[in-house]
Amino acid sequence: MNAGSRLSVAVQGEAGSFSHQAALEILGERLALIPQRSFDAVFDAVTDGAAEQGVVPIENSLTGSIHENYDRLSERGLNIVGETQLRVRHCLIGLPGVGIDEIQRVASHPVALAQCRRFFAQHPAVEAVAAYDTAGSVIEMLRAGKRSHAALASRLAATLHGGEVLLEGVEDDPQNFTRFLLMARESGPVERATKTSIVFTLDNVPGALFKALEVFARRGVDLSKIESRPLRGRPWEYAFYLDVLGNPHGAAGEALSELQRGAAELRVLGSYPEGLKKRPT
Amino acid sequence: MNAGSRLSVAVQGEAGSFSHQAALEILGERLALIPQRSFDAVFDAVTDGAAEQGVVPIENSLTGSIHENYDRLSERGLNIVGETQLRVRHCLIGLPGVGIDEIQRVASHPVALAQCRRFFAQHPAVEAVAAYDTAGSVIEMLRAGKRSHAALASRLAATLHGGEVLLEGVEDDPQNFTRFLLMARESGPVERATKTSIVFTLDNVPGALFKALEVFARRGVDLSKIESRPLRGRPWEYAFYLDVLGNPHGAAGEALSELQRGAAELRVLGSYPEGLKKRPT
Numbered sequence: 081m082n083a084g085s086r087l088s089v090a091v092q093g094e095a096g097s098f099s100h101q102a103a104l105e106i107l108g109e110r111l112a113l114i115p116q117r118s119f120d121a122v123f124d125a126v127t128d129g130a131a132e133q134g135v136v137p138i139e140n141s142l143t144g145s146i147h148e149n150y151d152r153l154s155e156r157g158l159n160i161v162g163e164t165q166l167r168v169r170h171c172l173i174g175l176p177g178v179g180i181d182e183i184q185r186v187a188s189h190p191v192a193l194a195q196c197r198r199f200f201a202q203h204p205a206v207e208a209v210a211a212y213d214t215a216g217s218v219i220e221m222l223r224a225g226k227r228s229h230a231a232l233a234s235r236l237a238a239t240l241h242g243g244e245v246l247l248e249g250v251e252d253d254p255q256n257f258t259r260f261l262l263m264a265r266e267s268g269p270v271e272r273a274t275k276t277s278i279v280f281t282l283d284n285v286p287g288a289l290f291k292a293l294e295v296f297a298r299r300g301v302d303l304s305k306i307e308s309r310p311l312r313g314r315p316w317e318y319a320f321y322l323d324v325l326g327n328p329h330g331a332a333g334e335a336l337s338e339l340q341r342g343a344a345e346l347r348v349l350g351s352y353p354e355g356l357k358k359r360p361t
Numbered sequence: 362m363n364a365g366s367r368l369s370v371a372v373q374g375e376a377g378s379f380s381h382q383a384a385l386e387i388l389g390e391r392l393a394l395i396p397q398r399s400f401d402a403v404f405d406a407v408t409d410g411a412a413e414q415g416v417v418p419i420e421n422s423l424t425g426s427i428h429e430n431y432d433r434l435s436e437r438g439l440n441i442v443g444e445t446q447l448r449v450r451h452c453l454i455g456l457p458g459v460g461i462d463e464i465q466r467v468a469s470h471p472v473a474l475a476q477c478r479r480f481f482a483q484h485p486a487v488e489a490v491a492a493y494d495t496a497g498s499v500i501e502m503l504r505a506g507k508r509s510h511a512a513l514a515s516r517l518a519a520t521l522h523g524g525e526v527l528l529e530g531v532e533d534d535p536q537n538f539t540r541f542l543l544m545a546r547e548s549g550p551v552e553r554a555t556k557t558s559i560v561f562t563l564d565n566v567p568g569a570l571f572k573a574l575e576v577f578a579r580r581g582v583d584l585s586k587i588e589s590r591p592l593r594g595r596p597w598e599y600a601f602y603l604d605v606l607g608n609p610h611g612a613a614g615e616a617l618s619e620l621q622r623g624a625a626e627l628r629v630l631g632s633y634p635e636g637l638k639k640r641p642t
Contacts, residue, residue: 141596257596290578297571315422315538
């Protein structure tokens, strides 16, 4: 592999973040990571060309949709070109050679801390400290060099930065999956696509949503997700996000064309292969 | 009015919070407020009888659903017995007699601070300080007694606690409405109900959601809201929340009975009068 063939990919967080792991699952090793501080910065990096693609989380199986990223998908002109579902497995990571009983302080992203409540309940003397990123908290822990400090992050973060995994599977609930989207400026190849994500608005009349879904049901086209978000300036009206299964050259595409004619506004956010898992964890 | 005829109502936040204002809109003056520190505590207070009813926000027209309260509606056995939509109008409240140019520090709930970004952009020297409650930050400001301190809260909070409104309508977006639900242990009278909220799950088969909505569309029964939330332990499966318009003794009730037969699980969260506004702001 040479650097010239690598794809530059923006993610929120440092190397070893769950977004990085998701990017590796979709793209394999052929990527050059471009860490960003925020989701907005990821969208910016792809939009202005600083990165060729970007990866953001869109939904967690325990906590639900990451609604702010749904809003960004609608507001920004990027295309979804891939996705993956990642099993979120948190590791307690410390300096090499330390024991669990030495740990007094554990840093991580607030969501990761919230997903590991049982660990903190079982270790009441351990202080939970919020950080902007899971993998970033590993880097800071190593930089601080204190035996009493640890971080919650992926095994990948420990491997990449040289921390030691003291405990694996610290999360409360093993059914913890996050779905990530891969985004690019251009749309992906339609041939391999098995899923299409759209956002649309409807005229505010009775049965409008039912009629919209009818175009799919009549053709036996299945939907894997529906999400509603408020429309700014139009209180109690909504934009609907749908994930439609099937290749857009088939019945799914016909249904989308029919919906496009009936909807007030409709935008295809991208057609892409469903849940491609190159390297299951 | 005597105290004996008052209804005890739990809300998150202190007297003068937007939840308090919502409770006054639905119930009029005949309430005895029971302030709580959290939404969980509001549900607890109604469940264990410490309060007869409780008011919680469920949706904001700018930021969307308050998903944690949807989850609580599903998990707790309470009934929705009323609702109101409140125009959220933030006031800058200081000690009586101070000028805006004296203010150096403004406290409020983080959501209120986020809804007033323009004020802070226009007053870069003013520090925004997060507090657990809008009205509570007025109480703390008055207690501190410093001319440089102010809070963002409702006019009602200023009136009740003796602060002075220095600026009204500080929020960035005038289209800022929040919908609140009134909850009780017992269900409300069906006769006056014009809306029914339900939560249901479906078997994971193609077209299931379409078939569920079809029972309403076929009878011309309108839906005012659909929301999906993840099911714990069943990744990528969802509970759906619907608001169904019409009296449950009519076509809406027939549709609900049919859906009940077809759904995997269905629970009526409550039938109640829609958007009753006793005292519009």
